[in-house]
Amino acid sequence: MIRLQELAGAIGRGLLVLVCAAGLLAVGSSGPAGRPAGAPVPLAPPSADRLAAARQVAGQRPTDATAWAELGIAAVDRARSTLDSGLLDEADRALARSLVLRPERNHEALVGSGMLANARHEFDTARGFGQRATAMAPDRAAGYAVLADAELQLGHLPAATAATQRLLDLAPTTAAYTRASYDLETHGRTAEAVLALERALELAVTPGERAFSAHRLGDLNWEQGRPEPAEQYYRQALAAQPDDHFAAFGLxxxxxALGRTDEALGRYADLVARMPQPQFLLEYAELLLATGHQGEAAAQLATLGAEVRLATGPLDLQLARYLAxxxxxxxxxxxxxEEWQRRQSPLVAEELAWALHRAGRDQEALPHARFAAAPGGAGALGAYRRGVIEHALGLPGAAELLNEALSRNPYFSPRQAAHARELLGAGRTGAAPSP
Known part of the structure; x- marks a missing residue:
């Protein structure tokens, strides 16, 4: 059985042992500072060829409920890296057909429906599907993957840990280790999160698994202020799966961060032309602002404004960040x-704290900023934001938090890292620049 305690020594022996004294927490970030929103990890990310094969099988077996469920799962997994919402619609149709063909005892369709709900940020719904799947088949791994993703996003951290541990016990595969890394990172155990991802990469079978593990290793290196190894992992991810947009974003x-500004601007421009996702648009706009390209930045921000006006369904935290x-x-x-009332997650708490600060409500912001940091400390962006809030309130810990942000990752944001340095410089000279 895989357990969670002797992590470092076990890795040295070629096996990741995860011990559960208190679940995954016995081993051991950063929410929005790194990923976001902690994007749900698919159980087995397939290549485009695998999706095509699933389509072919479903076409050949139009009355086979399992074939349609597997097509739905393949489409959701493929959408993870391509960010193609049309694939989610295809998954919805395939899963609905599977449930019509076999409405009872359809474990595969329950898992696929949970994955689809997670992908659409309908986390309560996903949790329900995960609970039904694990109750139906407590010794099958896939339902625990759905449940771990949903519980993490809902802020139910002990439940997320328990589901992840069960997944590791049942199926110590790439999917389990990528989730273990998320759980460890959430609890501030970044070094062990890296080890878990390295194991995930070793175990990867499909191009999608290799790409996902590699670009997540890039993310963790980035969050630790190590852009050179991060870049190498992002290139490795793109070599495995050329349409991994998050790896392109990482490059x-x-x-x-490495001072190749023209290259960075070109990469961002190409990425948002192909995939105008809020996170990509926002970071591109902020780099443009930091480098004096005000007009081009305004165009990207206008696109984000249009996305806010057109948005329906669950809140995209990146759009909320743009508004703030x-x-x-x-x-x-x-x-x-409103989102906080639905899910009391550290991810939501950090964004709410920052929005309250930007609205001039720092006293209300502080408890949310502290809640966001509670599971395992803040990432660089989280430490910066809390430092700014504490600075606005005249609290003595502000400088320590701003220094922590720059120590963790001096490249976390071109504009906000510069602002952290300004605040620290002003503290030494006695003058405080405005945020």
Whole structure:
């Protein structure tokens, strides 16, 4: 049985042993500072060829409920890296057909439906599917993967850990180790999260598994202020799966950190032309602002404004971040307060704290900022934000937090890292620049 305690020594022996004295927490970040929103990890990311094969099988077996469920799962997995919402619609149709063909005892369709709900950020719904799948088949791994993803996003951290541990016990594969790394990172155990991802990469079978593990290793290196190894992992991910947009995003931000600004701007421009996702647009706009390209930045921010107006369904935390920093902070507070009522996650707490700060409500922001940091400390962006809030309130720990942000990752944001240095410099000279 895989357990969670002797991690480092076990890795040296070629086996990751995860011990559960208190679940995955016995081993051991950063929410929005790194990923976001901690994107749900698919159980077995397939290549485009695997998706095509699933389509072919479903076409050949139109009355086979399992074939349609497997097509739905393949489509959701493929959408993870390509960010193609049309694939989620295809998955929805395939899973619905599977459930029509076999409405009872359809474990595969329950798992696929949970994965689809996670991909659409409908985490309560996903949790329900995960619970049904694990109750139906407590010794099958896939339901625990759905449940771990949903519980983490809902802020139910002990439940997420328990589901991840069960997944590791049942199936110590790439999918389990990538989830273990998320759990460890959430609890501030970054070094062990890296070890878990290295094991995930060793075990990877499909191109999608290799790409996902590699670009997550890039993310963790990036979050530790190590853009050179991060860049190498992102290149490895793209070699395995050329349409991994998050790896392309990582190459852009790594180039910026390494001083190759023109290359970074070109990479961002190419990426948002192909995939205008909020996180990509926002970081591109902020690099443009930091490098004096005001007009081009305004165009990217206008696109984000249009996405806010067109948005439906669950709140995209990146759009809330855009509103807080470049749009209407009061509207960001309203939307994030509603999201907080739905899920008390550290991810939501950090964004709400920042929106409250930007709206001039620092006293209300502070408890949320502290809640966000509680599971395992803040990432660089989280430490910066809390430092700014504490600075605005005149609290003595502000400088320590700002120094922590720059120590963790001096490249975490071109504009906000510069602002952290300004605040620290002003503290030494007695003058405080405005945020």
């Amino acid at each position: 852009a931000r790594s180039a910026a 920093d470049h749009g209407d902070p009061a509207e960001a507070v309203r939307l994030l307060t």
